[in-house]
Amino acid sequence: xxxAKNILPRYFDILEENxxxxxxxxxxxxxxxxxxxxxxxxxxxxxxxxxxxxxxxIIAEKxxxxxxxxxxxxxxxxxxxxxxxxKIDRKIExxxxxxxxxSIASEFLHLGEENILVPSYTIFFSGxxxxxxxxxxxxxxxxxxxxxxxxxxxxxxxxxxxxxxxxNVNWVGGDPTPNLYYILKTLKYCRVNIPQVWNxxxxxxxxxxxxxxxxIDVYLTDFKYxxxxxxxxxxxxxxxxxxxxxxxxxVYDDGDVIIRHLVMPNHIECCSKPVxxxxxxNISDVAVNTMLQYRPEYKAYHYKEISQPISQKEYIQxxxxxxxxxxxxx
Numbered sequence: 001x002x003x004a005k006n007i008l009p010r011y012f013d014i015l016e017e018n019x020x021x022x023x024x025x026x027x028x029x030x031x032x033x034x035x036x037x038x039x040x041x042x043x044x045x046x047x048x049x050x051x052x053x054x055x056x057x058i059i060a061e062k063x064x065x066x067x068x069x070x071x072x073x074x075x076x077x078x079x080x081x082x083x084x085x086x087k088i089d090r091k092i093e094x095x096x097x098x099x100x101x102x103s104i105a106s107e108f109l110h111l112g113e114e115n116i117l118v119p120s121y122t123i124f125f126s127g128x129x130x131x132x133x134x135x136x137x138x139x140x141x142x143x144x145x146x147x148x149x150x151x152x153x154x155x156x157x158x159x160x161x162x163x164x165x166x167x168n169v170n171w172v173g174g175d176p177t178p179n180l181y182y183i184l185k186t187l188k189y190c191r192v193n194i195p196q197v198w199n200x201x202x203x204x205x206x207x208x209x210x211x212x213x214x215x216i217d218v219y220l221t222d223f224k225y226x227x228x229x230x231x232x233x234x235x236x237x238x239x240x241x242x243x244x245x246x247x248x249x250x251v252y253d254d255g256d257v258i259i260r261h262l263v264m265p266n267h268i269e270c271c272s273k274p275v276x277x278x279x280x281x282n283i284s285d286v287a288v289n290t291m292l293q294y295r296p297e298y299k300a301y302h303y304k305e306i307s308q309p310i311s312q313k314e315y316i317q318x319x320x321x322x323x324x325x326x327x328x329x330x
Contacts, residue, residue, distance in 0.1 A: 004116045004287065004330070007256070007285065007286065007287045007328060008116070008218065008256040008258070008287060009256065010195075010217050010218070010255055010256045011116075011168075011195050011217055011218050011256050014193060014194070014195045014217060015167060015195070017193070020193055021193050021194055021195055021196060021217055022196065022214055022215050022216065022217055022255075023065065023187045023190065023196055023215050024190075024193060025053075025055060025214070026063060026064040026065035026068070026187075026214055026215060027059045027060065027063045027064075027065050028055040028056055028057075028058070028059060028060060028063065029049055029053060029054060029055055029056075029060065029063055029064040029065075029214075030054075030056050030060035030061070030062065030063060030064075031045055031046075031049050031060070031062055031063060031064050031066070031067045032045075032062060033045055033062065033067055033070070035070065039071075039074060042067065042070065042071055042074075043071070043210075045067060046064070046067055046068070046071065046210065049064045049067065049214075050064070050210075050213055050214050053214075064214060065184065065187065065188060065215070066188075068184050068211050068214075068215065069181070069184045069185055069188065071207075071211060072180055072181040072184050072211055073181055075180075075181070075207055075208075076090045076091070076181045077089050077090065077091060079095050079178075080205050080207055081177050081178055081180055081204065081205060081207070081208050082097065082129040082175075082177045082178065082203050082204055082205055082208070083203050083204070083205050083237075083239065083243050084096045084097075084129060084203075084237075085205065090178075094127075094144075095178065096129070097127045097128055097129045097174075097175070097177075097178045098126070098127040098128070098142070098143070098144055099125070099126070099127035099144075099174075099178035099179065101148055101182075102125055102148060102178075102179040102182040103125065103126045103127070103144055103145065103146040103147060103148060104123060104124065104125060104126075104146045104147060104148070104149055104154075105124045105125065105126045105140040105145050105146035105174075106122075106124045106140075106146070107121070107122065107123045107124065107149075107157065108121075108122060109121055109122075109161065109164065109165065109166055110122035110170065113170065114220075114258065114289060114330050115330075116330070117167060117168060117170065117197065117220075118167070119165050119166055119167060120166065120167060120168050120170040120197070121158065121161040121162070121166035121168065121169050121170060121194075122170040122172060122199075123154075123169070123170065123171055123172065124137075124140060124146075124172055124173060124174070125140075125146075125171075125172070125173040125174045125175075125176060125178070125179050126140045126141070126143070126144050126145045126146045126173070126174055127140075127141065127144065127173065127174045127175075127178055128141035128142065128173055128174035128175045128201075129175050129177055129178065129201065129203050129237075130175065130201055130203065130235040130236070130237060131235060131236040131237075132234060132235045132298075133234050133235075133298060133299040133300055133302070133303055133306075134234065134264070134294075134296060134297055134298055134299070134300040134303075134306055135297065135298050136295070136297045136298075137173075137174065138297065138298040140173070140174055141173060141174040141175075142298075151182060151185040151186040151188065151189060152189045154186045154189070155186050155187070155188065155189025155190045155191075156189065158186070158190050158192065158194065159190060159191055159192050162192040162194045163192075166194065167194075167195070168194060168195040168196070168197045168217075168218065169190075169194055169195070169196050169197060170197045170199050170220070171183055171196070171197065171198055171199060172199035172200075173199075175200055175201050175203070176198065176199065176200055177200060177201075177203070177204050177208055180208055180211060180212075184211070184215070187215065195217040195218055196215060196216050196217050196218070197216070197217070197218045197219075197220050198212060198216045198218070198219050198220065198221075199220040200219075200220070200221060200222065201221075201222045201224070201244075202221045202222060202223070202243075202244045202247045202248060202251075203237060203240070203243055203244065203247075204247055206246075206250075209247055209250050209251070212251075212254075213254050216251075216254075216255055217255055217256060218255065218256045218257070218258065219251040219254075219255055219256070219257045219258070220258045220260070221247075221248060221251070221257065221258070221259050221260065222259075222260050222261075222262070223244060223248065223259050223260070223261050223275050223279070224240075224261070224262060224271070224275075225240055225241070225244075225267075225271050225275070226241075226267075226270055226271040226272070226273065226274030226275045226278075227240075227241060227270055227271070227274065228240050228241050228242075229270075230267065230270055230271055233303075234303070234306070245278065245282075248282075248283060249282065249283065252283040252286065257283070257286040257287070258286070258287045258288075258289060258330065259279060259286055259287070259288045259289070260288075260289045260291055261275050261276065261288065261289070261290055261291065262291045262294055263290060263291060263292050263294060263310055263314065263315075263318050264294050264306050264310070265294065265305060265306055265308055265309065265310045265311065265314060266305035266306065267305070267306070268314055268317055268318060272318055272321070273321060276288075276290070276318075276321060276322060276325055276327060277325065279327065280325040280326065280327055284326075284327075284328070285328065286328065287328055287329075287330050288322075288327050288328060288329050288330065289329070289330045290318060290319075290322055290327075290329060292310060292315055292318065294306075294309055294310055295309055296308060296309070
């Protein structure tokens with residue numbers, strides 16, 4: 001068992017009041033910009049602000065967070081928040097993810113996450129950038145459900161949940177990616193020093209990853225597949241490996257990372273071993289949760305190889321592989 005404080009130093013610094021959540025720091029980084037500027041100009045100012053991180057003594061009239069909100073608003077009108085890059089105006093219609101305006105399926109203090117995260121104030125959005133045939137949350141990920149909460153109200157709810165004992169804010173779904181514009185606007189109204197957790201399948205675009213930098217404290221990622229063929233067949237996404245590896249390497253350099261890998265039956269050689277080996281060779285000092293609780297849900301019974309739980313033999317095989325690689329497991 002790993003020493004979580006060594007692997008997630010930013011997270012524990014905030015919990016112990018020795019550090020400040022990044023979204024708060026963003027409010028103290030002044031950036032001069034106007035809405036008449038080009039996207040190129042705004043992105044250049046964003047890069048400069050991220051690089052320099054010059055904080056002032058009071059909340060800036062125009063801050064790095066405000067700049068992120070403006071950039072996200074522009075992307076929202078020609079959406080490329082995930083790598084499907086639908087390029088549609090989300091004010092008018094939904095994308096492949098099924099999301100137009102954010103719809104919150106549920107929000108509560110979650111006790112079922114990793115031990116170091118609970119109680120976690122978990123905000124479940126409906127809709128998803130993936131269409132996994134085995135999704136355990138298919139009732140919210142594959143159809144629109146829930147309700148819209150104004151960002152100002154959502155910000156106040158976060159403040160309240162922190163006072164009720166929440167250790168973090170856990171943005172999830174579905175997947176939070178289509179809702180980034182809403183999330184950034186919500187953080188404008190948050191005042192409490194609480195870590196922000198990005199709980200995602202990591203099929204985000206580079207634009208999204210750039211907007212997350214300087215805001216997210218913990219990346220709680222999902223690394224499902226070891227090849228593109230399985231990803232296309234079971235989650236209906238293209239170029240999975242290239243995109244998810246790229247994004248993991250970027251966030252590894254940016255903040256604390258916990259990687260989840262769901263072990264699926266008959267996918268040990270094609271998925272579990274390649275994923276775990278890549279982690280060990282490329283981003284070894286991250287926390288990993290090898291999830292062995294797969295059960296067939298949704299449409300999984302139509303796919304013979306994943307229509308049953310993993311076997312005891314597969315369980316033992318994966319456990320040994322993780323130990324042999326020296327992976328830092330939660």
